[in-house]
Amino acid sequence: MIRTTRGRSAFTKDGVGVEYRYLDVIWLDNLFLNFILNWITRKLSGNASPMWRLWCSAGVGAVYAVFLILPGFPILSRFPFKVLLSLAMLAIGFRISGFRDFMKLFGLFYGATFLLGGTAFGIYYFCNAGITVTNGAFFIRDFPLTIVIFSVVCVIVLYRWLWPLLRLRLNRHQLIYPVEVGFDGESIGTDAxxxxxNELTDPISxxxxMVVEFKQIQTLLPPEIERIFQEGREENLEYITRVMADSRWISRFRMVPYHTLGHSESLLLAFRPDRARIQADGTWTEIGEVLIGIRNQRLSGSEEYHALIQPQIIP
Structure with a gap:
């Protein structure tokens, strides 16, 4: 979806109308829209790609949009070039662990494109405005920024409310997944x-x-971390800093802010495991980048499970 704003009109000596489009505005408009598409793809896939890569990917797509309207580049509007652009944007914008992960991102990216583009076109249709085609690309004249913003808000609302429902299984037992966590040569298995x-993420990265009960993860932890939880000081930042000062594992642990219903915001001690995997539909799949948050309380009163995962972790 390529957006243009009002340019400048003039006439040649022969009386032929000529429209001037501002390339810098076109580039900025498409940079913003491409970033929104990348952000939606990132959220749906749970990919931990940093924001700067999303912006770089969006910039490449915006440059392509500019070349589409320049004379002499009609070949860029052909289907193979559009596919190549999508592949390049994904390669630049996301961390890809394999072919399956790449195809998942590819499908989600086009799904986000159709969703955002369809929403915007649908809203614009009711405004009874015209759409022109240049080099095989749709151009909307005087496309109001308010429609773009409203479309983005609609897509975000759909993601926030409908995506979890789409991933929700009807039977409760299908919401419980076996998981394994490995650290320092040891591993444990539990049900999550x-x-x-749940959208708990590290605010920096x-x-x-993934939240796991301390008693389930205890055997993996270094003695100094184990002592922190045994003494009930897992939220005492000053004490944790003092205990971890000389630990060789200090670079693997961090504090993540979180809050639970009825409680103010607290800190959750989390670590980066050597590996983690999950069993879904009978198949074990490696989880990409994930942190293991340690909770010193039970997560289930009936002890059906001992860990919590979020939809982004499910393959």
Whole structure:
């Protein structure tokens, strides 16, 4: 979807109308829209790609949009070039762990494109405005920024409310997934509950956090970390800093802010495992980047599960 704003009109000596489009405005408009598409893809896939890569990818797509309207480049409007652009944007914007992960991102990217583009076109249709085609690309004259913003808001609302429902299984036992976590040559296995309202991530890196009970993860932890939880000081930042000062594992642990219903915001001690995997539909799949948050309380009163995962972690 390529957006243009009002340019400048003039006439040649022969009386032929000529429209001037401002390339810098076109580039900025498409930079913003491409970033929104990348952001939606990132959220749906749970990919931990940093924001700067999303912006770089969006910039490449915006340059392509500019070349589409320049004379002498009609070949760029052909289908193979559009596919190549999508592949290049994904390669630049996301961390890809394999072919399956790449195809998942490819499908989600086009799904986000159709969703945002369809929403914007649908809203614009009711404004009874015209659409022109240049080099095989749709151009909307005087496309109001308010429609773009409203379309983005609509897509975000759909993601926030409908995406968790789409991933929700009807039977409760299908919401529980076996998981394995490995650290320092050891590993543990437990059952994790899919919490569709859980969006806990590290605010710095954006990496999703899997919450595991301390008693389940205890055997993996270094003695100094184990002592922190045994003494009930897992939220005492000053004490944790003092204990971890000389630990060789200090670079693997961090504090993640979180809050639970009825409680103010707290801190969750989390670590980066050597590996983590999840069993879904009978198949074990490696989880990409994930942090393991340690909770010193039970997560289930009936002890059906001992960990919490979010939809982004499900393959």
């Amino acid at each position: 509950f899919l919490d569709t309202g 954006g990496i999703p956090v």
